[in-house]
Amino acid sequence: MISRRQKVTLSRDDYREFTQKVAQLEEANYEFVHVVTHNKEEDTFTIEVHGEHDYDELDKICNTV
Numbered sequence: 001m002i003s004r005r006q007k008v009t010l011s012r013d014d015y016r017e018f019t020q021k022v023a024q025l026e027e028a029n030y031e032f033v034h035v036v037t038h039n040k041e042e043d044t045f046t047i048e049v050h051g052e053h054d055y056d057e058l059d060k061i062c063n064t065v
Helices: 012-027 054-065
Strands: 007-010 035-038 044-050
Touching: 007 012, 012 044, 012 054
Parallel strands: none
Antiparallel strands: 007 044, 035 044
16 A cells, blocks of 8 residues: 555556556546656656555456456
8 A cells, every 4th residue: 555645657558558457447436546747758657646545456456347
């Protein structure tokens, strides 16, 4: 679990996978609040996650949807 905020920077391919997993969470009615910033020069995406999440549980949700 993490506390209030966490940031991670992803490549374009990793970001594509991230958005697919967020869509799966939404299908399961899980609210995953985050903000995305695109760095055009490096073509990376910085994700700032808000709230507390059990990432092991989120992985289980994504694997069952």
